[in-house]
Amino acid sequence: xxxxxxxxxxxxxxxxxxxxxxxxxxxxxxxxxxxxxxxxxxxxxxxxxxxxxxxxxxxxxxxxxxxxxxxxxxxxxxxxxxxxxxxxxxxxxxxxxxxxxxxxxxxxxxxxxxxxxxxxxxxxxxxxxxxxxxxxxxxxxxxxxxxx
Amino acid sequence: xxxxxxxxxxxxxxxxxxxxxxxxxxxxxxxxxxxxxxxxxxxxxxxxxxxxxxxxxxxxxxxxxxxxxxxxxxxxxxxxxxxxxxxxxxxxxxxxxxxxxxxxxxxxxxxxxxxxxxxxxxxxxxxxxxxxxxxxxxxxxxxxxxxx
DNA sequence: TGACTTGCGCAACCAACTTGCGTATCGTCT
DNA sequence: AGACGATACGCAAGTTGGTTGCGCAAGTCA
Numbered sequence: 001x002x003x004x005x006x007x008x009x010x011x012x013x014x015x016x017x018x019x020x021x022x023x024x025x026x027x028x029x030x031x032x033x034x035x036x037x038x039x040x041x042x043x044x045x046x047x048x049x050x051x052x053x054x055x056x057x058x059x060x061x062x063x064x065x066x067x068x069x070x071x072x073x074x075x076x077x078x079x080x081x082x083x084x085x086x087x088x089x090x091x092x093x094x095x096x097x098x099x100x101x102x103x104x105x106x107x108x109x110x111x112x113x114x115x116x117x118x119x120x121x122x123x124x125x126x127x128x129x130x131x132x133x134x135x136x137x138x139x140x141x142x143x144x145x146x147x148x
Numbered sequence: 149x150x151x152x153x154x155x156x157x158x159x160x161x162x163x164x165x166x167x168x169x170x171x172x173x174x175x176x177x178x179x180x181x182x183x184x185x186x187x188x189x190x191x192x193x194x195x196x197x198x199x200x201x202x203x204x205x206x207x208x209x210x211x212x213x214x215x216x217x218x219x220x221x222x223x224x225x226x227x228x229x230x231x232x233x234x235x236x237x238x239x240x241x242x243x244x245x246x247x248x249x250x251x252x253x254x255x256x257x258x259x260x261x262x263x264x265x266x267x268x269x270x271x272x273x274x275x276x277x278x279x280x281x282x283x284x285x286x287x288x289x290x291x292x293x294x295x296x
Numbered sequence: 297t298g299a300c301t302t303g304c305g306c307a308a309c310c311a312a313c314t315t316g317c318g319t320a321t322c323g324t325c326t
Numbered sequence: 327a328g329a330c331g332a333t334a335c336g337c338a339a340g341t342t343g344g345t346t347g348c349g350c351a352a353g354t355c356a
Contacts, residue, residue, distance in 0.1 A: 108269050191335050
């Protein structure tokens with residue numbers, strides 16, 4: 001009795017788009033609304049929960065107090081552009097040797113990590129050099145509650 | 149008219165103790181209660197806010213959905229023991245060269261970062277080797293809400 | 297076709313803050 | 327010392343983001 005969940009399918013479709021790397025429940029709901037679906041927050045939540053349970057998506061704790069989700073893939077870290085608010089993945093191998101160093105230094109057995117680098121992404125840096133118009137897609141979106 | 153805030157003073161005193169590296173509002177309130185003060189959560193919140201505004205303490209986003217605070221000092225990262233729940237500081241220099249590498253690799257100008265390494269601290273690892281009793285002070289303390 | 301299962305909306309609930317407001321207390325000024 | 331204004335603090339209500347219970351509707355299977 002496998003019934004397909006329309007919402008879960010759409011959520012997955014949205015999350016597979018390359019335009020963004022990770023989504024909050026809000027953002028998912030907005031995108032769903034934009035496609036004509038207008039699901040209840042609880043439905044989005046349940047869809048994402050289901051996907052998470054099945055290992056299709058993973059929750060990313062970004063430390064802003066909200067739940068962020070991305071499609072599951074190799075573990076990686078995150079670059080957060082504070083100008084345009086965009087999140088980019090960062091190959092995790094770059095942090096790999098850290099764990100062994102930490103073990104030697106402090107005896108701590110590292111089994112996982114979560115790294116968020118914040119700063120300015122390449123294109124925003126270019127924009128800033130080129131002139132200060134254009135201002136980035138979603139600047140300050142993170143300053144208030146949610147930019148809306 | 150500088151009135152001293154008793155709660156803020158006590159909070160700072162508590163946070164300066166080496167027994168723990170970072171505190172939630174709850175933990176601060178508990179510790180205050182243990183000293184005979186029994187402040188309202190809002191008072192603790194305001195005290196911490198004031199200290200944060202004055203730069204005395206900083207908020208550490210650990211990604212568990214709660215506010216963690218520590219006394220402001222040199223930027224550093226965190227080791228979170230998943231067995232005993234304790235948080236230890238980690239000299240930030242260990243991550244320093246990462247920023248330049250990231251810049252070269254991806255053009256991202258890193259201005260800040262937040263790294264949380266999770267695993268088993270030295271003493272818990274020893275305990276585990278020695279025998280499996282002792283179980284850690286606060287393991288599973290978080291299971292209730294997010295876990296389910 | 298009927299029983300059973302599952303998806304989903306609605307509304308209520310919960311945790312962790314956050315804020316408004318009134319009272320108590322303190323520091324300063326006269 | 328007493329008045330006065332500012333600040334601290336408790337209480338309670340509000341906010342936000344997430345979570346759950348419930349019931350209806352729809353899909354699936356025998």
